[in-house]
């Protein structure tokens with residue numbers, strides 16, 4: 001009965017903005033297990049990780065270089081990369097769906113009264129060279145919501161609730177398997193103890209300071225600026 005009550009309470013915590021079942025699945029490691037079984041990709045393809053509970057089905061389409069930080073909370077940072085096929089061919093017209101928490105560690109849907117709607121979300125299309133770039137803020141580590149049954153589970157098992165700093169991506173292109181993944185920030189706390197077991201070494205990237213006027217102009221910012229580069233390689237789908 002305790003088990004049934006727990007699952008009932010988990011369902012009752014869900015609404016159109018809060019998905020406690022996804023959170024519970026993530027915290028139990030079930031999401032990562034299912035992901036590992038369902039997304040076996042060849043070496044060289046970007047590794048997948050958990051979707052998490054904060055994705056919106058309809059991310060707002062934005063132009064390359066657009067600013068997704070609408071509340072300017074956090075250290076400004078350019079995020080850029082190239083989407084390629086497994087053989088190295090750049091993929092123009094690839095869709096890059098990005099979402100992240102603000103400099104305080106909260107997603108827009110967690111703070112509807114404080115953050116602008118669709119803050120730190122965007123759907124970008126790669127250019128002729130397969131490039132995407134956008135203006136955002138350096139992500140920060142954050143705790144998953146602990147005010148529901150999933151939080152009670154963490155408490156009961158003596159686990160912390162933190163995730164290392166990351167930016168979420170779903171990237172897709174015609175003729176390729178899409179990938180749901182994160183870029184994890186090098187040096188972030190909790191890289192070795194992510195509450196949802198999502199970290200893969202291959203997905204960790206540094207944030208670097210670039211003091212180069214030419215590169216700044218490329219991204220429409222002033223030098224020096226902070227930059228995270230995250231290239232994505234997609235696995236071609238079998239035809240026919």
Ligand SMILES: [Fe+2]
Nearest residue numbers: 052101166168
């Ligand atoms: Fe996240």
